[in-house]
Amino acid sequence: MPREAELSLNEREFILQALRENTRIDGRAFNAFRDIELTFGDDYGQVDLQLGKTRILCNISAEVTTPFPDRKFEGTFMISTEFSPMASPAFEVGRPTTDEVILSRILEKAIRRSSALDTESLCIIAGEKCFSIRADIHILDHDGNLVDAACLALVAALRHFRRPDVSVEGEKVTVYSLREREPVPLAMLHHPLCVTFSYFHGGETVLLDATHSEEQVREAEVTVTMNRYGEVCQIAKYGGASVDALALLDCTGVAHTKVEALDKLIERKLQEDQRNKDLGGLIAELSAENAR
Template sequence: MVREFESSNNEKDFILQGIKEGLRLDNRDKYDFRPIGIILGPDYGRSEITLGNTRVLAKVSCEVVRPYQDRPTEGMITLSTELSPMAFPSIEPGRPSEEEVLVSRILEKAIKRGQAIDTEGLCIVANEKVWSIRVDIHFLDHDGNIIDAACIAAISALAHFRRPDITVIGEEVTIHPIEQRNPVPLSIRHMPICVTFAFFENGEYVVVDPTLQEEQIRQGDMTMTLNIHKEICALSKAGGIPLEMETIIVCSQIATIKAKWITEQIQAALDAEKSKK
């Protein structure tokens, strides 16, 4: 488990000087991600992700509910985040921190507003019954860039999830146990992937996938959400230094490459898990 800490001035200067020279503490290039580990199962919709020493667990569940009145033929997607005091010693239990609110908003934009899941495919009986899909995201270890790790965990869990099959006769709905019928995957339109950048020296230097130590000395950050089709689903920049348009364009080009690479890793993990069945 990685604990939060305040770097000394000497440590900050050392890290910053390395970034200026193209060197990072873990020997990565400035545009490299840390190794990604994806463990799926044993239950449908469970995904544990490691991004370097950052570790996130996502679990998807479902239930049948009444639809919203203004969306009678659409199911629901709910995202819930939980920051553990063991991974984030500075947070107060029971109160959402600014970091948790920021992560929740970015994931909402990426998955819900980006319409990653076909919610109309979750309708059972219009105006009466729909599936409500819930994604619970738990942050277990924090060593920087929890946003990207949480996005990978949520998307891989949703892609791995299977809901029970149903039979509808009139308004009567029968939900079949998994033991009786094969469960049904969600209809995923695309996989939005978050790619986070950290900026130093007024934006002159930039790194991808910042560690906790790099986050503590950054002057600003930006998260781009893209899919494999090179579509920008969302862009989040919560304060920090202003950025030149040229910098944003370069970051979008880098993010496009990284989103494709991460999507391929998620798909490889899904294929490997499917081959076990």
């Protein structure tokens, strides 16, 4: 099985010694995120996210299907993650790594189990037809903090996505194209985002948005999923050294501040994208009509 080259002993000691001197290799503060570039595609639900050198592509799609027998009044929502081999030598197609399994579980709990997406709004005809929403997350480049980046890309894509409008006459369902009717945004009850804390030196040093090199030398990590209202959706810790319970309270306070900032970033980018679509869509179409 392919393996990624591990840090040498000198590299590990260099990073740890720098942290003892309150210095990160890239010069950031301990509680600072790397630069975030959030770009929306031409189609609804397409997001290209770059967090430093970590790059993630998220695409949302919808189709009409049959609901589950035990959930006749709800649509379905599915998350699929794919780690591209070009992102890291450790990733191989068809062989999920531990990172991929953990990422899938955290996103599943963050979005689905917290009922962030109102699946009842996806129902068309109870027990017969509903919308099935699928989120495909592709890891294109891995330089650490995949969980926070993937969750940010997923929530942004869900907020950006528009499903086709439908009409029901008896048992006949008509699905309209984007040109026939204005597409409908998804009904989201809240917008959970992840903030991961990395622990070093027995918990004395705590970092946000760890790079891949920092992740290889950390002793433990805790992921806090929270929405902008301060409601905790999950706290995930998979192995590693123990973390003091009181330290988790401090984590939730820091996470709330970061989640509010990330939520504002998504909102600002959505507004910019909407203005660009209005300018490039309606005005261009009116100009074409006048030209005729």
